[in-house]
Amino acid sequence: MSTLTEAPPPLRPAATERKAPRSRGRWTPYWLLLPGILWLVVFFALPMIYQASTSVQTGSLEEGYKVTWHFATYWDALGEYWPQFLRSVFYAAAATVLCLLLGYPLAYLIAFRAGRWRNLIMILVIAPFFTSFLIRTLAWKTILADNGPVVGALNSLHLLDVTSWLGWTAGDRVLATPLAVVCGLTYNFLPFMILPLYTSLERIDGRLHEAAGDLYAKPFTTFRKVTFPLSMPGVVSGTLLTFIPATGDYVNAELLGSTDTRMIGNVIQTQFLRILDYPTAAALSFILMAAILFMVTFYIRRSGTEDLV
Amino acid sequence: MPFVNWLRRRLVVIAGLLTLGYLLLPNVIVTVFSFNKPNGRFNYAWQQFSTDAWKDPCGVAGMCGSLSLSLRIAVWATVGATVLGAMIAFALVRYRFRARGAVNSLIFLPMAMPEVVMAASLLTLFLNMGAQLGFWTILIAHIMFCLSFVVTAVKARVMSMDPRLEEAARDLYAGPVQTFVRVTLPIAAPGIAAGALLSFALSFDDFIITNFNAGSTVTFPMFVWGSAQRGTPVQINVIGTAMFLIAVLFVLASMAVGNRRNRQKA
Numbered sequence: 001m002s003t004l005t006e007a008p009p010p011l012r013p014a015a016t017e018r019k020a021p022r023s024r025g026r027w028t029p030y031w032l033l034l035p036g037i038l039w040l041v042v043f044f045a046l047p048m049i050y051q052a053s054t055s056v057q058t059g060s061l062e063e064g065y066k067v068t069w070h071f072a073t074y075w076d077a078l079g080e081y082w083p084q085f086l087r088s089v090f091y092a093a094a095a096t097v098l099c100l101l102l103g104y105p106l107a108y109l110i111a112f113r114a115g116r117w118r119n120l121i122m123i124l125v126i127a128p129f130f131t132s133f134l135i136r137t138l139a140w141k142t143i144l145a146d147n148g149p150v151v152g153a154l155n156s157l158h159l160l161d162v163t164s165w166l167g168w169t170a171g172d173r174v175l176a177t178p179l180a181v182v183c184g185l186t187y188n189f190l191p192f193m194i195l196p197l198y199t200s201l202e203r204i205d206g207r208l209h210e211a212a213g214d215l216y217a218k219p220f221t222t223f224r225k226v227t228f229p230l231s232m233p234g235v236v237s238g239t240l241l242t243f244i245p246a247t248g249d250y251v252n253a254e255l256l257g258s259t260d261t262r263m264i265g266n267v268i269q270t271q272f273l274r275i276l277d278y279p280t281a282a283a284l285s286f287i288l289m290a291a292i293l294f295m296v297t298f299y300i301r302r303s304g305t306e307d308l309v
Numbered sequence: 310m311p312f313v314n315w316l317r318r319r320l321v322v323i324a325g326l327l328t329l330g331y332l333l334l335p336n337v338i339v340t341v342f343s344f345n346k347p348n349g350r351f352n353y354a355w356q357q358f359s360t361d362a363w364k365d366p367c368g369v370a371g372m373c374g375s376l377s378l379s380l381r382i383a384v385w386a387t388v389g390a391t392v393l394g395a396m397i398a399f400a401l402v403r404y405r406f407r408a409r410g411a412v413n414s415l416i417f418l419p420m421a422m423p424e425v426v427m428a429a430s431l432l433t434l435f436l437n438m439g440a441q442l443g444f445w446t447i448l449i450a451h452i453m454f455c456l457s458f459v460v461t462a463v464k465a466r467v468m469s470m471d472p473r474l475e476e477a478a479r480d481l482y483a484g485p486v487q488t489f490v491r492v493t494l495p496i497a498a499p500g501i502a503a504g505a506l507l508s509f510a511l512s513f514d515d516f517i518i519t520n521f522n523a524g525s526t527v528t529f530p531m532f533v534w535g536s537a538q539r540g541t542p543v544q545i546n547v548i549g550t551a552m553f554l555i556a557v558l559f560v561l562a563s564m565a566v567g568n569r570r571n572r573q574k575a
Contacts, residue, residue, distance in 0.1 A: 029404035033412060036393035036456055040415050043453040047430035054433045102328045109325030123560050124329060128336050130556035131549040132514050134533040138541060139335035142342065142353045190332060240421070248423025251516060255537055265425045265517075272429055272521065278436070285429040289422065296421060 048289075055282035065278065077283045081267050085287070088263040091178065091253075092246035095185035099193040099242045100235065102186070107197035107234070108227075112206070125194055133188055137255050140184055144174045144256070176258035184252035192241040200234030201227070236303045244292055264288055336553055343546035350540025362543035366551075369542040372532055376548065379529040382444070383513040386451035390512075391505045393452070394459025395497070401460070402467045419457045427454060428521035435522060442524025450522045451512040458511065459504035466500025 055073060059065035078085075110121050128136060144150055151174050154160045163169040168179040204227065212222040228235075250265030264284065271281035316323075342352055346359035367373035401412065419427065431453070435446055474496065478488040516530040523531060533545055 029400040029406040032396040032400035032404075033406070036397040036460075037412060037415060039393060039453060040419070040456060043431060043434070043449055044419055044427065045415065047427075047434040050433045050437055051430035054437075102331065105321050105324035106326075106328040108321050113322055113325075119564065121329065123557065124333060127553060127557050127560070128332060129510055129514070131336055131339060131553045132530055132533055134516060134530050134537070135339055135545055135549040136335040138353075138533070138537060138545075139338040139342070142338050143334065145353060187331065187335065190328070194328075244421060244423055248425040248517075250425065251534075265423070268425050268429055269520070272432060278433065281429060282433060285426050289426045292421075292423060292426075 051282045051286060054278050055286050057279050061276055070279070073279045073283045074287065077280050078287065081264065081284060084262055084264045084267050085291070087261070088247050088265070088288075089291075091182050091185060091261075091263060092243050092249075094182045095189060095246045096193075096239050096243045098182070098186040099190050100239065103190055103193035103197055103238065107194050107201055110194075110198050111201035111204075112209075122198075125191055129191065134251065134255075137184055137188065137251060140180070140187065140256055141175065144180055144183070146173055146175065150174065175256060176261070178257070178261055180256040181253050181261045181263075184256045185246045185249060188249070188252060189242040189246055192245070193238040196238040196241065197231060197234040200231045204230050232303065236300070240296060240299070244296065247292060248288060336549075339546050340550045340553070343543060343550045345543055345546075347543065352541045352543050352546065362547045366544050366547045369544045371527065372529075372542070372544055372548070375527045375529045375532040378444075378526070379513055382447055382451060382528065383509050385448055386455055386512040387505050387508040389448070389452040390455035390459050390508045391501060394456045394504055394508075395463045395501055397456075398460045398463035398467055398500075399493075399497075401464055403472075416457050416460050419454055420461075424454075424517040425521075428518040431518070432521045442522060443526045446522045446524070447519055447526065447528065450518045451515060454515075454518060455508035455511050458507050459501075462504035462507060463497060463500040466503075467497050470496050 053067055054065070056067060056069050056071060057065040058068045058070045058073075106121075106125070110118055110125075114121050142148065151160070151172065154163070154174070155172060160169055160172060160174075163179055164171060168182075169177040174180050174183075208226050208230070209222055212226050213219075217225065247263075248265050250263055250269050253261050253263045253266050268281050268284050268288070271277050271284065342355070343362060344358050344360060345352055345355055346357050346361065347354070348356050362368070397412070397416065400406070401409070428450075431450055435442060440446055470493075475488055475492055478492045479485075483491065514530060516534060519528050519531060520534070527535070529548075533541075536542060536545060
């Protein structure tokens with residue numbers, strides 16, 4: 001018996017010594033996580049629940065609102081505002097495609113062709129961020145003004161006839177038309193396309209290009225078969241970073257558009273801040289969130305880059 | 310056809326530079342129109358050259374007040390988001406714990422959500438709690454949406470860090486605090502700095518979430534938004550231009566310092 005009780009002691013100090021830091025370590029991650037996660041739970045997750053509950057309430061501002069599980073709000077909101085929903089998705093999709101077409105050459109240029117100019121171009125891509133985006137969006141009012149050079153040039157090339165036939169512009173104007181809104185959206189979210197594209201292009205080993213060339217691939221074939229597939233992670237995250245904020249945006253539609261170009265963000269903003277119809281606004285915002293999450297999940301599945309997240 | 314060939318080889322460069330022009334054109338307009346003397350309330354059409362606005366940048370009622378409010382909010386939001394975000398990032402990279410997946414999606418979701426949804430839902434929370442909208446609600450909202458970006462930035466840096474460096478420090482009898490302060494923190498510093506800079510820029514320039522949760526408090530973007538309805542003073546362009554220049558100078562200076570340090574090392 002005594003040997004049994006006496007045998008362990010030499011081992012014990014070592015065991016407790018090893019155990020002590022580990023048990024301290026076991027709680028450390030939770031202490032590190034607690035404040036930040038609590039912040040996100042209270043001010044991000046909890047509001048979503050409040051919003052869901054608000055969307056099924058009825059009542060008025062004066063008498064207060066009560067949860068009555070009034071799901072008809074959703075149908076009414078969709079029935080009344082489906083054009084704005086569709087428009088948001090169309091505008092955002094158009095802006096995303098334009099961002100990809102415009103952003104890819106610039107990202108490619110910075111990654112492979114800029115040489116010693118690389119840092120300078122990089123600074124020029126990021127620096128505009130430091131001027132408030134509202135001020136920069138207002139500058140488009142000057143650029144696209146009715147008697148400005150852009151409208152003049154488009155007019156003399158008879159391009160405005162084509163765009164107004166397509167319904168992108170109206171008459172001799174560009175401002176207050178869908179074209180102006182999409183142009184503003186493209187401009188505002190272009191850096192969010194360029195930066196992820198650049199990151200994934202920069203990782204590509206330059207020798208792969210040489211190898212493709214050695215195997216008699218023409219430059220365009222090299223791009224199509226080597227460069228572009230390897231840059232897919234950048235394309236996926238760039239399109240998400242452009243499409244998601246563009247769908248919910250209401251700044252461009254308000255500043256550069258007209259009542260005919262109102263997007264769903266504009267509706268939510270007016271319902272919430274001016275009309276004060278909280279249930280409808282909450283329902284619209286909830287539908288937008290669900291639609292975005294659905295589209296994003298589908299898109300990530302399809303593009304096969306689930307490790308992106 | 311040498312010209313066509315020349316053009317073909319430089320097609321990417323030309324297209325890229327055109328995009329760069331598209332990105333910079335509004336900044337050029339903002340700068341040029343900061344020297345305008347507009348006829349009427351709106352500064353959208355060129356009239357004549359003047360330096361009036363540059364001589365009196367705070368000449369518009371309420372603008373510089375809103376600017377200093379935005380700066381204060383941005384500083385506090387940066388401090389809050391950086392501290393909370395860096396802690397989460399360290400926990401995610403260096404420790405094993407339960408509910409890692411839930412934590413990861415809680416970090417990812419705010420970045421995958423349109424701003425207007427977060428703004429609207431946060432407002433329903435504040436309305437339900439009967440909170441007074443103003444400085445504090447704006448600050449709470451800003452810390453919330455900056456947090457995820459800090460976590461992402463710091464995580465990327467800490468992940469590429471060699472854990473053996475910390476083990477070596479411990480082997481050389483550094484305590485946990487000393488190891489953290491002398492080894493971990495200096496290596497993670499660039500990631501933390503990147504996260505902090507990003508938070509500052511995001512918070513300072515945020516409009517949509519602030520628009521919903523500010524009540525009658527006016528930050529600088531809110532001031533610009535209001536002036537788009539009432540009349541845009543030239544001073545707005547002065548502020549925009551000055552910030553662009555300060556940012557470029559700041560970056561150039563830090564690059565010069567970095568270059569000199571590299572040369573000294575070599």
